[in-house]
Amino acid sequence: MNLFAVLTNTGFHLAGWRHPSAWTDTMMNLEQYIEFAQKAEAAKLDAVFLADGNGVRDLDQPEIYKALRVDGRPSVFEPLTLFSALSQHTSRIGFVATAVTSFDQPYFVARRFASLDHLTGGRAGWNIVTGSYEDDALNFNRDAHEEKELRYERAHEFVDVCVGLWSGWKENAFPEDKATGVYADPEKVSSLNHKGRFYQVRGPLNIMTPPQGRPLLVHAGQSEGGRDLAARYADAIFAAVRTKAASKELRADILERARRFGRDPKEIKFLPGMTPYHGSSKKNAEARIAGLSELIPPAVGIQHLVHSVKHPFTVEDLDKPMPLLEADVIGAGSPRKLVNEYVRADAVTVRQAYQRLIPGLGLPIFAGTATDIADEMEDWYRDGACDGFMVGLPVVPIDLDSFTQEVVPELQRRGLFRREYSDGTLRDVMGYPKAS
Numbered sequence: 255m256n257l258f259a260v261l262t263n264t265g266f267h268l269a270g271w272r273h274p275s276a277w278t279d280t281m282m283n284l285e286q287y288i289e290f291a292q293k294a295e296a297a298k299l300d301a302v303f304l305a306d307g308n309g310v311r312d313l314d315q316p317e318i319y320k321a322l323r324v325d326g327r328p329s330v331f332e333p334l335t336l337f338s339a340l341s342q343h344t345s346r347i348g349f350v351a352t353a354v355t356s357f358d359q360p361y362f363v364a365r366r367f368a369s370l371d372h373l374t375g376g377r378a379g380w381n382i383v384t385g386s387y388e389d390d391a392l393n394f395n396r397d398a399h400e401e402k403e404l405r406y407e408r409a410h411e412f413v414d415v416c417v418g419l420w421s422g423w424k425e426n427a428f429p430e431d432k433a434t435g436v437y438a439d440p441e442k443v444s445s446l447n448h449k450g451r452f453y454q455v456r457g458p459l460n461i462m463t464p465p466q467g468r469p470l471l472v473h474a475g476q477s478e479g480g481r482d483l484a485a486r487y488a489d490a491i492f493a494a495v496r497t498k499a500a501s502k503e504l505r506a507d508i509l510e511r512a513r514r515f516g517r518d519p520k521e522i523k524f525l526p527g528m529t530p531y532h533g534s535s536k537k538n539a540e541a542r543i544a545g546l547s548e549l550i551p552p553a554v555g556i557q558h559l560v561h562s563v564k565h566p567f568t569v570e571d572l573d574k575p576m577p578l579l580e581a582d583v584i585g586a587g588s589p590r591k592l593v594n595e596y597v598r599a600d601a602v603t604v605r606q607a608y609q610r611l612i613p614g615l616g617l618p619i620f621a622g623t624a625t626d627i628a629d630e631m632e633d634w635y636r637d638g639a640c641d642g643f644m645v646g647l648p649v650v651p652i653d654l655d656s657f658t659q660e661v662v663p664e665l666q667r668r669g670l671f672r673r674e675y676s677d678g679t680l681r682d683v684m685g686y687p688k689a690s
């Protein structure tokens with residue numbers, strides 16, 4: 255199977271940073287990111303993945319701003335810049351960086367990823383996003399984020415231009431022949447001459463073909479436009495699906511779309527997110543989750559609940575019974591279903607509802623010993639629900655250590671995960687043919 259880890263030095267759980275064993279002094283701490291990447295590489299993981307946005311949020315809500323919250327941290331490294339630094343401290347692990355299509359220019363993005371791919375010897379990947387944070391648009395000459403449909407139309411053209419730019423160079427484009435004086439061969443490079451609805455790009459890109467042909471393309475779309483973008487271009491797909499059945503369904507849908515785009519579904523790796531809570535027993539792991547839930551500030555918990563189930567709760571509601579939310583609201587279907595399950599089983603309060611919702615942050619929780627966690631991973635994998643996982647480690651470094659030193663070896667013993675990297679680029683390690 256293929257395994258990516260979310261690169262974070264504060265942990266995937268919103269209150270993970272408050273755990274006594276969590277790293278301290280995390281702000282702009284390059285050493286911690288290096289240590290994370292090196293530990294992931296020692297465990298032979300395929301790649302580390304860096305999520306991203308372009309804005310500081312919630313400044314108008316001090317109670318939420320104070321905490322580490324769902325909409326991210328106010329001070330983070332720009333992903334490709336961080337990965338350029340990490341590339342000098344690692345040699346095999348892949349780097350999947352997020353870059354947004356709504357505000358950037360395809361020429362710049364194609365160039366930056368080609369640079370990272372060269373700098374890393376073919377270990378770069380791009381998580382293509384249209385931008386999940388509405389107000390980030392205010393930093394880019396706009397009064398509002400574009401409508402989702404339009405964002406995806408733009409994203410299709412954006413990625414298409416990048417793919418075209420990456421293919422503008424033939425092999426041996428630079429003979430550097432001292433005898434003849436031919437440094438660059440004009441026959442080996444071609445312009446793109448793209449004129450579309452959103453972009454006009456002559457090309458060619460001023461950087462030769464990247465070692466992987468093009469970086470690994472990753473997308474996590476759920477909407478119609480997002481699924482189509484993934485089906486058309488993505489080599490790997492991230493997804494936030496709670497259950498094995500939901501994972502199978504989304505995977506089948508995207509693979510079917512890929513077939514319609516003339517692609518071979520075998521070339522697409524489906525990697526749903528998962529968050530492992532390791533413990534000495536299942537009970538101990540569940541106690542860890544409960545302990546972390548106590549550390550979530552109520553304002554942040556409520557904010558998360560309001561965003562997830564799209565219902566206007568306030569802190570006044572904290573100890574009131576959580577109501578059943580029966581209406582079908584766009585974008586809130588799966589969290590509503592989950593919270594309704596808690597209510598039906600246990601009659602939880604509003605506070606308890608977010609305390610149960612937050613540990614997974616929309617992802618399935620695999621809790622227990624290394625054997626328990628490996629069992630669930632094996633079950634999803636063997637049952638055709640995925641090709642691997644994108645792993646969010648709740649408390650760092652302790653969950654990074656338990657995952658890399660206990661869960662991964664258990665997967666290796668079962669023959670489910672590599673013991674050594676194969677030669678070549680990230681694509682080779684992951685088992686893809688070289689892109690043409």
Ligand SMILES: Cc1cc2nc3c(=O)[nH]c(=O)nc-3n(C[C@H](O)[C@H](O)[C@H](O)COP(=O)(O)O)c2cc1C
Nearest residue numbers: 305306352383385386474475476477480492493494
């Ligand atoms: C694992 C995962 C990671 C994501 N990372 C980011 C990110 O870093 N930045 C971002 O703006 N959106 C991110 N997203 C959101 C997706 O790009 C996408 O908007 C979301 O899955 C909803 O799909 P839709 O846009 O088709 O509605 C991520 C989603 C998932 C599941």
